[in-house]
Amino acid sequence: MENVANVVPPQRRDLPVAADYALTVRGLLALPSLAGAEVAAGAAGLDTVVRWVNVMEVPDILPWVKPNELLLTTGFPLRHGGQGGTFDPSVVARLVDGLAERGVSALGVKTGRYLDELPPDMLDTAERHGFPVLVLPRGVAFDEVMSEVFTQLVDRQTWALDVADRLHRTLTALVLGGGDLPQIAAEVAALFDTAVLICSPDGRVQTTGGAEANSAALAALPLFDPSGRFRTEQVHAGLQDAPDATGGQLAVARVIAGGTDHGLIAAYGPNGGLGPVTVQALERAATVAALAITKQLAVSAVESKFRGDFLRDALNGVAGPPELVTEHCAQLGWDVDRPLAVIVARLDESSGPASVAGRTPMDRLTAAWEQVLRARDRAVPVVGFTHELVALVPAEPESVQRTVAELVSSVAGDRGGGRRSFSTGVSRVIGSIADLAAAYEQAGTAVRVGRRTHGPGAVAHFDGLGVHRVLSLVSDPGELRAFAAEVLGPLGADTPDALDLRGTLQELLDRNCNVAETARSLHFHYNTLRYRITKLETMIGPFTSDANLRLDVALALRVVQMRGL
Template sequence: MDDVANGERPQARDLPAPAGYVLTVRELLTLPSLAGSKLIAGAGGLEQIVRRVNVIEVPDILPWVKPNELLVTTGFPLRDAESGQPFDAPALVELIEGLAHRGAAALGVKEGRYLDDLPAAMLDASDRLDFPLFLIPQEIGFDEVMSEVFMHLIDRQAWALDVADRMHRALTTIVLEGGDLPQIVDEVAALFEAAVLICLPDGRVQASAGGTADLQALDALELFDPSGRLRTERLHHGLQPAPGKQPGQIAVAPVIAGGTDHGLIVAFASGGGLGPVTMQALERAATVVALAVTKQLAVSAVESKFRGDFLRDVLNGTAGPPDQIVEYCAQLDWDVNRSMVVIVAQLDSDAEPGAELGAGYTVNPPVVGRMPQERLTTGWQQVVRRRDRFAPVVGFSHEVVTLMPVGHREAKDVVEDLIAAVTGDRGGGRHSFCTGVSRVIDSVADIPQAYDEARKAVVVGRRLRGNGAIAHFDSLGVHRLLSLVSDSAELHAFASEVLGSLAGDDDEALDLRQTLQALLDTNCNVAETARVLHFHYNTLRYRIGKLEGIVGPFTTDPILRLDVALALRVVEMKGL
């Protein structure tokens, strides 16, 4: 079957242009049933939305008023029940304020014998609160108004559902024809006339489409970190204005399948105009995106199994002769016949699991995110693919291994750029990880050794610098030897025997260890050490005497000095 992703764009579907299905007060006054009605105050609220209509039959209507409700009445309920005279101005002002506070859409009063002119204070209150107030001709029946309003609301809601359903079927067809995320966002962007993107839960953008102006306006928003990640923690489900003072409107729908959060689909229109219909259709599109993502993950899982099994054999040195490895890698669309480093990334065991979703982004009902190891693998694959699509990247159960092509002089810069892109700004639920980097190798036969170097670098880097450490095997120094000692108790015992009380964690021990390390760094040059530590010469001589009283004559005994230097390195290493 041909893959639509590699062919022409699917034929455009005959879908209605996006529009709102709600009825505004402005549109309401143009209905035939309200012909001749006259707006007398509150013109600033003509865009208020009308979702229901009711008749005021009693004076104390406020407890039963609902949001977005059009209220119509005669003058009779506005009169004093005892005197039969109209309410005074303060009472009518209080009525207008109460209706506005409860979110009513507008008030229509029928002209007739029960009501004289409405007081100026009531009109002023309507203008002040942007609450539309209009007069209805006496010959118009309330039943006609209610019937026509309900008919328009039902018709528009039915139309909105039809738009969402037809778009859902169109997108489903794209997926069934072999299309993928690029074709889906292209179709949705054309329908909404907006910029549309799909991203992972941590904000890595998978596909985007739309007009050039909208895409440029979206990129200019304060929603992307330097690595290109969409800051999902700054968005929430539903319609929302563009952040800051930027013009435009954003619609966000979560992509969920089988209780698993696969990310977001986001629409942005620099000119606004995204309404409830857009939101409804976008939620339908999100279900199709979930279908496409699930299909993609299923195919990827099968491919990754074969790729992972083969690369594991290569890393263990059991895949066969180098020529055979190069040939088989070429069949997998990998190029390993060049200079490269092996990079091993391992999640930190105490990464915070509560950061699965960004702050401010909530979904109801709650869902779980993809496994952190899967997301780390996806992140490395996406970042590496942008730089070199022929570089192998495979995720195993506890680590991600990358064979990255580099020159001997650029290895460090290339690796740091990759890690910075994968790490991002730690937003969107990204877990911290440690990275180990091997020496640069020029032969496939050296891959097993380079893999072993990278794994050692991860272990030593985490011990030295904790979570998020980056360690190059070339820069490990003596720590490479110390990492080979599997018995951490033996290392602790060695450090305690050599350093004595200096091996402790109290403030005095830490302070004296700093002085001891500075002396070793300057080859026990007292004057230079005093300058580095900003000590008086006599103060440092006093400290040297105190140190020699604890560890022995390290300033004159080179063997003891070596033992002390190694013991300090052991204490420096964490996680032993």
Template sequence: MVTVANDRAPNPWDLPDRPNKGISVRSLLAMPSLAGTTVLAGHSGLDRLVLGVNVMEVPDILPWVKPAELLVTTAFALSQAPESERVPAFTQLIDELDERRLSALGVKLGRYISEVPTPVLERADARGFPILRLPDGLAFDEVLAEVFSELLDRQSRVLAEADQLHRAISAIVLAGGGLPQIADEVSRLLESVVLISTPDGRILADEGGEPHRSALESSGQFDPSGRFLVERWRDGYQQVPGPAEGSQPGSLAMTSIVAGGIDHGRIIAYRGDDGLPGGTVQALERVAIVAALTITKELAVSAVEGKFRGDYLRDVLTGLIPVDESVIAHCSSLGWDIDRPMVVLVAELDPSDPNDKRAPVGVVHRSQHERFSSAWHQVVRARDKSAPVVAFSQEVIVLLPVASVLEAAAPVEQVVAAVTGDRGGGRRSFCTGVSRPLTGPAQIAAGYAQARKAVMVGRRVHGHGSLSHFDSLGVHRLLSLVPDPAELRSFATEVLGELSTESAESSDLRTTLQTLLDTNLNVAETARLLHFHYNTLRYRIGKLERIVGPFTTDPHLRLDVALALQVVQMQGI
């Protein structure tokens, strides 16, 4: 099972923007303090990044080294070992330094060790671990001062660029721009694809062109509904495998949009190569602050508009406003087209995880419902912008257009599957009810009642996460009209007797009884379906008749038994 969107793995790097914040070993060789330095081995590793410098003059330096350091030494500690042990010790040191992700080893030769042994150089070449020969007159303190000065200068430039981007984005928001304008400006400045999404990866804004867009789309980071698979990534910088084996990896930076303790989404920057600019993560963190303000503002405006639109549609759905030409025209002014074939969908979050005994039954947190509503808006808007989608306190209602009344099942399944995603988005399970296809807007109120009935019966019969069509409810629709569940339980107990209990034997006998009814009391066919010997089934029929009565000869009793079995099947009764 994949990690869900709201359970992000911690970033293993102390500073998330590691790749472009350091100095490559190749660039270090051009510094004045390292003039005259030669590369003895590990030429393939010269692009390793250096984040600091350390000095080794004692044998037990390994516990104190850190990743991405340049380690400089006179090899005094190695010279103290017996000559027969120097080469194995030096080779082991190279292995352990590389395993600790050090960037390079710089050695001053001549005073303690005249040359680096050939086996050591070969091991360094095999690992791509650079070994540098430092000039004899080099002072280590000069190297430390120059490297750290350059690192501080680069970090200052990174922060200055992030601050400049922050001011540019703030100006866009103050001028009335929204998330698309923010994504466009960030994409231009970072020369990358920029996505702004909900916490579970529903795209809110998407900017940036070729060739990086094609690389991102071919890298398999979207599910079929178009949701970006944020659960695969952590906040910070990371590499994205190329679309084909051996192809160049891309680079991705992601940060969360958080305001007031509420997770509003993600900002993702992507390039089809490993070339995101230095300070990308710091820049995105600044942008996330402005994006959080923009999202909060849009949510406030949307809440006011949504309440007005929702109240009006509620009156239409409940039949308080008869649908006529004026209602159709008013819905059109709200951006809704209701004068076409459609079905009514009602979706309700399941109140609690049935396997979580700690969860209080009937509790649905508001933030979960808001995210659930947002997912429906995103999916339906991508399919048809004029389809009404409103969220009430406990349900989301969609008037989904269909090509014809005969082709309603496929679009419903597609939309529900898109909202569900790949079940890695951190969303709670939900039940969906679907009305009969509507041939005209005058049937909307009846369709809403049918969809609500389908949700209620579907959850009771099939449990959490069900998708139920009103036309497929059958006798359960009639049973659900009984207002008192105790009456139904009493009926089932009276008809089935001890078969109505939850024991394993009762459940097994109910299965036999249901199969007999399904085969119209065909004993041979029932025995074949249940893999029983014919005589065994005859014995079971006798036992069933002793419990419930002569159902094989009494058609009225057989009807009562069939209904009682359906009552037992309905969960929650």
């Protein structure tokens, strides 16, 4: 997305100041009711998050505990957990083992009446797991502790909702005032001190935001393919650890509007610490991003219709004199006064769905080509029609093949996001817009013949079509099939023997019927190849001595190579 020139800089003073959302065991020790609590073991786990609080009343509590839970107990369940209700230190140690394995945040024990001190085995086990065991003040009431913990949890949840709501209102005002995706990404990145990325459903990056160090850390993640596509298939909505082994975290939210998937927004904290509040705020930001994208798509639809109609007229040679076409293109932001090659891309047949989340495969292909080309040159004409995409790419005759190969590779990426295969045709390089109609016809011929000759995903240049270009001019495919069947006879069948013999025949023709060279190329014994030649001449005639027959055979083999006849 592009920055809007007249956007007023965002007023970050309207946003809440980021704070520590998570309530940890260490934070609990600052509560009045737990001010006198002592950490008996497991101090390494004091930064574990607490989301629940419960009281242990029976020894067999393990089936009912939850992750991130603070468990409170007296010495009674611990004292009577052994066989026959007796005290068994090993049972208490196994209880700590089970609590740590289930993700319980900490165990608070009130000693005194039933248990004077905690057994060493229990404390050793807690220390080994980094599982905090707290000795509570004897006069503390559990309901007082639970009330204060719940109050802290509710306060933090209220603060998280306030952050998300105020961020949503600020971003909405920004978009309604003319802002776009770059401003949204910058706001979210500044609030949480993260790098923020907004991309299309298949991972084409729309914009990024955040401090330079954070953005560089995001770019270094193994979540981008060589074309720069963000690997959306490797992340999921919500909070997750980043695949960087340095403690970084990713928060991801889908950008969806009216049932249409517009991509995702992701926030990356190199040092972690994002928490649920980031996810909640990001979901609100995703809603606003969907509004901005919908607005931009509505404007683009009108502009694209106008541009597409004009380019179609220019491609068909009915847009007016070359000078007028060049001037009109300049008004549309296109530079066509330079050497150009016309590229035509068409989707290959597929059994997949006609559309994905409201976007047709042609829409997705057009968006990918636009993003790749405009990253190189914003003045390149790129228009998607109903059945094909057309681009006028600046190129020189000696470098056009390399340029097109790089473009196709970048657009195809690693085929993430459900993008379908497409075939590409390339015209000769033209030096004047007066030759545009002829170049468009060349590119159309190249993509059609290239797909027939090489199958789906072909990239064909008009100058490289050879005799296939002449064969493509035959309007009746049945006539071509009849010609091939007449010349090749049983050799034109799709049986393994016929395919093998056709390969030998093609190699012979490619080497001007030089038996010795062909035998070496195919790794055949000389006599074996002579035997095959005799068999071939029995089937199709004396092609080794009849030049006219050799020409017919060579053309027939080319026809057989062409698909879809």
